[in-house]
Amino acid sequence: MDQRTVAVADRLGKVYGSGQAAVTALDEVSAQFRRGEFTAVMGPSGSGKSTLMHCLAGLDTPTSGKAWVGGADLGSLKEAELTRLRRDRIGFVFQSFNLLPTLTAWENIVLPLTLAGTKPDQDWTRRVVDAVGLGDRLGHRPSELSGGQQQRVACARALVSRPEIVVADEPTGNLDSRSGAQILGLLRRCAKEWGQTVLMVTHDPIAAGYADRVLFLADGRIVDEMAGPTPDLVLDRMRRFDGQAVR
Amino acid sequence: MIRVAWRSMTDNRTRFLLPAIAIVFGVAFVTGSLVYGDTVRAAVEGAPKDFDVQVEQRDNKAMSPATVEQLRGVAGVGGLRPVAEGPTFLVGKDGKLVGTPGSDGGVGFDPQRHKLTSGTAPAGRDEVALDKWAAQRAGYQVGDKMRVVVAGTARDVRLTGVFDYQNTRIVQGGTLVAFADATAREQFAPGSGGYTSALLTAAPGTSQDALATAVATALPDLRTSTADELTGLEASDNDKLTMILLIFAGVALFSSAFLVSNTFTMLAAARAREHALLRAIGAGRRYVLRMVLTEATLLGVAATVVGYLLGVGGAAVLKAQFAVFEGAPVPLRPFTPATVLAAFGVGLGVTLLAAYLPARRAAAIPPIAALRTGLPPTGKSLRRRNITGFVVTAIGTLMVVLGRGEQTMIYLGAPAMLIGLIILTPLLAAGLTSVLRGPLTRFAGLTGTLAVENTRRNPRRTGATASALMIGLSVCAAVTVPIASISAKSAETAKSWNSADIQVEALPFADISPSVADDIAKVPGVEHVTALHQALLPLEKGALQVTGVNAGSISALVPLTIREGSLDQLGTGIAVQSGVAAAHGWTVGSKVGKEKPLTVVATFDAPEEFGADALVDTANIPAGELWTREVLIKAGGSAEKVRDDIRTALDNPVLVVQTRDEYIEAQAAQFDLYLNLLYAMLSVSVLIGAMSVVNTMTMSTMERIREIGLLRAVGLGRSQVGAVLRIESVIIAVIGALAGVVSGCLIGAMTVSGQANTTPVLPWDRLAVFMAITVAIGVAAAFVPARRAVRIPILTAIKTDTE
Structure with a gap:
């Protein structure tokens, strides 16, 4: 295992249900995620890309195999340790409903630190907030922010605790293309400039084009990997999936 | 966290409104009951006491002047005041009673205790003085004519003076009518020249209890009560009322708990994603639990504060409603530590208890629920x-x-x-x-x-x-x-136990004068009338409870079944209920009684409610020995008209005159x-x-x-x-x-x-x-x-x- 490896999926398997009704969501998936690498996971609906992400983020438990984050075997962690891991080592950006409606943007951003009971690192927090570029909107509640602004607050929250890995689940799914581009640019920047590991699940070839590499999943298995993707290349690859699906 | 909880509450204002109101009501109920209880207790206990021990005759008879002299000699007696007092009712200008029947009294005027604020002391049978709260309430002034009712008889008197005095009964809304000493003694301890009781003060260094014990030892025929015991008795009635109020407050709070619990359950469902998000970004279960409980605490505290104020207001209304304080004004005691503690205890306690289970369920949400759009199904068996x-x-x-x-x-x-x-x-x-x-x-x-x-x-x-x-x-x-x-x-009973057209009863705590039956007999249209007097007829061993009736009218007014003999000779004899006769082995012709034996003329059965063991003519009962239960009347012609005539003739507000229909209705209601x-x-x-x-x-x-x-x-x-x-x-x-x-x-x-x-x-x-x-x-x-x-x-x- 590479020194720079941050997260590992080791022959991860996930089966929902049992017997006749059993559905295999993940079938012995193995992958490594290195520091500062921005990985996109793509695949058609039901390919298992979300399940992979949930298992790596400690939100779901695999039925076989292991998931490691920062040297910790998630399967061996107790409930409280898993909670702490999510708080300190993983940053989340969801497709929607990312923010607590009762907190201001600033309070949402520092929420992981509040939960941990630590004081915000002033320099770092400032840098993160500057990077997402919200400036004067920090005192507003989520309902007073646009969708793009809300998603930028979510990104800032995911980054503020300097997690091992930022996990983003279709972060641009609900946004217009301009706001989406801002978010993706932000994620790429923190990978490039701050060495932040980012794992993003998406079905949008343009979004995948921002990543350093793309993992393609189908039927619970990794079927391809592409380094240095561009939207066109990704789209081509996706078309081939569709063709397979039709056939 | 408090700030976040507060914001969450204000954001969900409409949802928290109803549970808050429910808790407010419950807390107000508890607070109102306690404040009211405290106030009454303070009033009763705080009323001035100018004696240490009250002494009465054990057989409730009059206390003779000789006994009073004996009392003076008991060691430890510092001061002694013989008292003649008894139930006395004041008739207001509207012809109705003033005051609270159970607390209304009359007493001999004592210039030492009853400080005149205007007028002069009463003299002679037709003059009285009034305590100032009674005078104020009734609107009487010195020199006014008014009516008072003593021992069932209403009479005209003149108000000569108004005095300032307070005791536990006046504090509870009673009126106090003071008569000239001789008049009071004649009225309340008739024929004996004595008194009804004596109030003792202890000599310095002697306690209430020691004095009571000394008196009881020296004169075992007397019954002693210390001032503290009497106050306790008065206060305990109010404690009972407070208890009852608190029970109903408890029922209300129990209902509120469901409302609170429901609200938090539904809120937890509505905010499932919010809680799941918190869990996903690293909040522990305890954090979510604490967050929900903080909201409950805020809700409980806010509702308790409002409820407390409402409760104090409610107690003020109770104070006004329950006439209890119509007499001397009593300050409300809104903030005793016990009440504050109790209010917060129940307000906060009920809210937290009711919110606890929903809060635990909210905390148990899996983090992954943050990613699901649909609500997780809650189909637990x-x-x-x-x-x-x-x-x-x-x-x-x-x-x-x-x-x-x-x-x-x-x-x-x-x-x-x-x-x-x-x-x-x-x-x-x-x-x-x-x-x-x-x-x-x-x-x-x-x-x-x-x-x-x-x-x-x-x-x-x-x-x-x-x-x-x-x-x-x-x-x-x-x-x-x-x-x-x-x-x-x-x-049902009212319908069956007698067949009278009109009935006369006294209000609770009041009496019917033995002469009322005679007064009614004079009213035109009255065909039959009998009073029911209760009296004891001494036997060789023990005594027989007899009912004195009008021998000529009783069979027209009560459905009696004659078993043996006849009632024709009842005027000079006695009729005995068949079961009682059998128990004593009496038959028609037997002689009953110790001093002036009466011949049994009949045995009878009657409805149980009539409740007479034996019947005699009133003339055969010595005066002063009887207590009048009620008067039954048979009217010729319109019962309503005769009723009105009787009312006019009696002109006594303590007597309730009702037709048969009215009586039955009143009994049912x-x-x-x-x-x-x-x-x-x-x-x-x-x-x-x-x-x-x-x-x-x-x-x-x-x-x-x-x-x-x-x-x-x-x-x-x-x-x-x-x-x-x-x-x-x-x-x-x-x-x-x-x-x-x-x-x-x-x-x-x-x-x-x-x-x-x-x-x-x-x-x-x-x-x-x-x-x-x-x-x-x-x-x-x-x-x-x-x-x-x-x-x-x-x-x-x-x-x-x-x-």
């Missing part, structure tokens, strides 16, 4: 709950049924039964609605089906909502059935006042139950905005949406009412059936009113939610991401 419910209900019901007449069994069994039913409400809801589905579908079509299915969607919620209403109505039914049964029995008071107290619980239905309807409608939008999009009209919600809410209310009324009736009936001679009567009219109120609650509860739901434009509704 009800099986264990139902089994528990059945067992508890069965135990409670068994205790109630088997414990007939055994009060403690019912006190323990009834709550168990109700708690069992509360556990069972989801099952009841599921059962009842499955029965209702068919008829409602036929009756109301699709709207009916939708409404029934809505109530079935979450049986736990429907059950908890119905429970809040059930509790109040159950207690309502449980108090109504016994009172209705006793009232029916009273009316004698408990209505209590019942209405109970209803007033229970209305708080029922109101909270109603709010619970409103609460559930409001929140469940909010949850379903999208669904309702969809229904409207496919063609359900606005009025139909309203109908669905209305039927739904009526069903919930009726489930609660049915469970409550049925269980309450059972508890009430079992309480009664233990009592001798009383058969349980179900008051169908009142039960119907309960059900009607329930349906009204249901319809009203759906009003606001329905209006809000249909006002949302369809497109907005469909797009609403239900939180």
